[in-house]
Amino acid sequence: MVQRDRMWSVLERVIQHRAKDKDKSFVPKGAWKKFVRKQDGYKVYEVDGTWVRTNLCVYFGHGGHEKVHEFIPKGEIWISSHHAKSEQEPGLSPCDCKLDSPNQKVSKEWFDSCALHEITECNHMKKGMIFTAAHQKGLQAEKDLGVLLNPHDDTAAGRAKAKEAESMTPYQQGYADRMEKLAMLPVEAKHTLWKALKHLLGMNEQKAQPAAPQLPSVSAGYDKAVAAPVKQAQSVVPPELGSDAMLPWGHKKKTPPVQEQPKIPPKQNTVAALEKGRKKKESAK
Ligand SMILES: [Zn+2]
Ligand SMILES: [Zn+2]
Numbered sequence: 001m002v003q004r005d006r007m008w009s010v011l012e013r014v015i016q017h018r019a020k021d022k023d024k025s026f027v028p029k030g031a032w033k034k035f036v037r038k039q040d041g042y043k044v045y046e047v048d049g050t051w052v053r054t055n056l057c058v059y060f061g062h063g064g065h066e067k068v069h070e071f072i073p074k075g076e077i078w079i080s081s082h083h084a085k086s087e088q089e090p091g092l093s094p095c096d097c098k099l100d101s102p103n104q105k106v107s108k109e110w111f112d113s114c115a116l117h118e119i120t121e122c123n124h125m126k127k128g129m130i131f132t133a134a135h136q137k138g139l140q141a142e143k144d145l146g147v148l149l150n151p152h153d154d155t156a157a158g159r160a161k162a163k164e165a166e167s168m169t170p171y172q173q174g175y176a177d178r179m180e181k182l183a184m185l186p187v188e189a190k191h192t193l194w195k196a197l198k199h200l201l202g203m204n205e206q207k208a209q210p211a212a213p214q215l216p217s218v219s220a221g222y223d224k225a226v227a228a229p230v231k232q233a234q235s236v237v238p239p240e241l242g243s244d245a246m247l248p249w250g251h252k253k254k255t256p257p258v259q260e261q262p263k264i265p266p267k268q269n270t271v272a273a274l275e276k277g278r279k280k281k282e283s284a285k
Contacts, residue, residue, distance in 0.1 A: 026073065033078075
């Protein structure tokens with residue numbers, strides 16, 4: 001994170017402190033400002049961010065309220081209609097969003113998410129919380145709302161993903177999150193995990209098989225009468241119980257069907273057959 005100049009926190013504190021003495025009759029109006037709705041006791045406006053930056057404040061970003069900008073009247077929330085990434089000055093950089101195009105209009109979801117952010121932030125600052133801490137509360141409120149993939153993503157793909165996540169059960173969501181984390185792992189880590197998984201599955205296979213009982217070798221007679229027949233019986237394991245017959249996830253290994261050998265009649269080259277042939281030849285003469 002870029003180190004913030006101390007001047008910013010001084011400005012924020014002074015504006016926050018002076019907000020209570022605002023002139024109630026000063027209400028800026030114009031074509032650049034459109035009323036959208038009332039929300040939680042605030043009037044939410046869509047403003048032309050470019051106009052605000054040019055005429056009121058060069059560092060006006062996505063939105064603002066009475067406690068962060070001295071010119072925003074009490075009870076008003078201003079949200080910029082566009083991201084306008086290309087016009088941002090280096091060093092001020094209010095837009096660090098992931099977008100489909102640099103100057104796109106903010107989406108409905110993004111507008112709603114930002115409005116909640118500003119309202120949450122303003123409510124906390126009214127109680128005396130400093131801007132940076134209140135801003136974090138605003139970000140958290142946006143994450144909890146969940147209409148965006150994250151507060152800095154206003155791409156169509158990101159919004160679609162957020163919508164999809166919304167329709168999932170908590171279990172499905174947890175699974176999807178874990179799969180996403182797995183997918184982001186470096187290749188070496190994936191290999192290590194795969195090895196560990198194979199090892200675990202191998203252990204399970206061993207567990208599934210009955211362990212051979214330890215037979216006490218009392219005497220040669222015992223071995224011959226008891227141990228040997230038992231050992232022989234154990235060696236005849238049906239194929240479906242073999243060590244690699246069961247694959248992970250319960251799939252049974254396919255064993256090729258046993259081909260029945262065609263029955264070949266035994267050659268009649270016995271003495272009797274030869275004798276019969278000889279007799280046949282003789283009768284034909
Ligand atoms: Zn932005
Ligand atoms: Zn904020």
